Amino acid sequence: MANISIQNVYKNYGSLNVLKEFSLEIEDGEFVVLVGPSGCGKSTMLKILAGLEPASGGRIFIGGREMTDLAPGDRDIAMVFQNYALYPHLTVAENIGFGLKMRKVAKKEIATRIKDAAKILAIENLLQRRPKELSGGQRQRVALGRAIVREPQAFLMDEPLSNLDAKLRVHMRAEISALHQRLGVTTIYVTHDQIEAMTMADRVVIMKDGVIQQIADPDTLFRKPANLFVAGFMGSPGMNFVSARQVDGKAEVELLGQAVPVDADPGKLSGAASSKGLIAGIRPEYIKLGDGPLRFEVKPTLVESLGSEQYVYFSADEHAVPAEFRADDENRKGLIARVQNAAHLGVGEAVTLSLDPARIHLFDAASGKALN
Numbered sequence: 001m002a003n004i005s006i007q008n009v010y011k012n013y014g015s016l017n018v019l020k021e022f023s024l025e026i027e028d029g030e031f032v033v034l035v036g037p038s039g040c041g042k043s044t045m046l047k048i049l050a051g052l053e054p055a056s057g058g059r060i061f062i063g064g065r066e067m068t069d070l071a072p073g074d075r076d077i078a079m080v081f082q083n084y085a086l087y088p089h090l091t092v093a094e095n096i097g098f099g100l101k102m103r104k105v106a107k108k109e110i111a112t113r114i115k116d117a118a119k120i121l122a123i124e125n126l127l128q129r130r131p132k133e134l135s136g137g138q139r140q141r142v143a144l145g146r147a148i149v150r151e152p153q154a155f156l157m158d159e160p161l162s163n164l165d166a167k168l169r170v171h172m173r174a175e176i177s178a179l180h181q182r183l184g185v186t187t188i189y190v191t192h193d194q195i196e197a198m199t200m201a202d203r204v205v206i207m208k209d210g211v212i213q214q215i216a217d218p219d220t221l222f223r224k225p226a227n228l229f230v231a232g233f234m235g236s237p238g239m240n241f242v243s244a245r246q247v248d249g250k251a252e253v254e255l256l257g258q259a260v261p262v263d264a265d266p267g268k269l270s271g272a273a274s275s276k277g278l279i280a281g282i283r284p285e286y287i288k289l290g291d292g293p294l295r296f297e298v299k300p301t302l303v304e305s306l307g308s309e310q311y312v313y314f315s316a317d318e319h320a321v322p323a324e325f326r327a328d329d330e331n332r333k334g335l336i337a338r339v340q341n342a343a344h345l346g347v348g349e350a351v352t353l354s355l356d357p358a359r360i361h362l363f364d365a366a367s368g369k370a371l372n
Helices: 042-050 092-102 107-121 136-148 166-183 194-200 218-223 228-233 266-273
Strands: 004-013 016-026 031-035 057-062 077-080 154-158 186-191 203-208 211-216 240-246 252-255 258-261 278-282 294-298 302-305 309-314 335-340 351-355 361-364
Touching (some): 016 057, 016 211, 031 042, 031 194, 042 077, 042 154, 042 186, 077 136, 092 107, 107 136, 107 166, 186 194, 194 218, 203 228, 211 218, 211 228, 228 240, 228 361, 240 266, 240 335, 252 278, 266 361
Parallel strands (some): 031 186, 031 203, 077 154
Antiparallel strands (some): 004 016, 203 211, 240 252, 278 361, 309 335
C-alpha cells in the first residue's frame, strides 16, 4: 500500500492537448474515482500512471518513489481492465497465478496466494474451470483475483464493470467496495458512470476536456458543485437549470416568476447579473408535491413511473436556459421533478409543486462558477 502523488502531468498528441496539468494527491488506502464524459482524459491519466503511456510532462510518485519514467513492471501496481484479458486455454487458477509464474515466484507461494484470493472472491469452486465456462461476473472476479495475488502498492481499474449488465454491475460494484475495505489497498478507478463514482469513492475527481473540474467526496459534489458542469453531471436525473434575475441588488433572485431570498453574496450576484446573467440550479429530488415556501403550478408533459417514485417532466417556458448549460443532456427540454409516494400523475393535469429556496444553486452564466 502507498500514497500516490501526481504532479502537473500533461499529455499531448502532436498539437492535441488531451490532458492538461493534472495534479492529485492520493492518501495511502484511499479509493479515488476519475469520472467524466468520453474523451475527458481519465483513461489517459490512468495509462500514464500505469506506465502504458508516457507523459509529455510532469512527475509521478508512488510510495514516495518517483515512477515517471519506469516501465510498468517496475511500478508495483496491478491493473484491472474493461476487457478481462483472460487466457482462454488456462484454468482459472492458472490465469490468476500467471503473473506470479512469469516473475518466477515459488510454486508453493503461488498456490497459497491463489487459494487466498479465491477465498476472498468466493471462486474456490471455479479454480479448475476455463474462462469460456464462466459468466461475466465470474470472469471479472478472476481478473480481480489476478490483481490481488500481485499484492501491489496500488490497484488501477479502467471501467471494469462496463461489459456487465445493469443488475450485475450493481452487485459487482458492491463487491469491489467490500474488497477495498477488506484489503485497504490504494485504488484509482476510472468510469464514465457517475452512479459508480458516487457509490464507491472516498473522493471523486470530475474531469472535462482534460481538465479537473472538482475534487471532493461524493456528498460535497452533490451538495456544493463548483460549477455548472459538475452540477449537471452529478445526479440522476441531472440538475434542472433555469434563468434567474437578481432583485434590486439584494440577496434575492427572481425565478419561475417569483422573488425568493438566497444564500449568496449580493455583490457576486450583481457581478454575474451585469455580465451574461444568473442561472439557478434545482435538483429534481428537491422538488416536492404540494405547498411549500416556493410554490408553482405545472402541467406535466410526461410522467415516468418507477414504482416507488415518479419522474415528472414539465415545461420551463420562458425560464429555460440555453442547451449549452444543460451539461447532463443537451437534448433535454423542460424540467424534471423526482417525486416519491405519489398517486399516479396524469399528463396535462394541473399539479402543485414546491421547493425550499435554501436548496437553490446559483451560477454565473459567463464563467459557470457557483455563487452560493
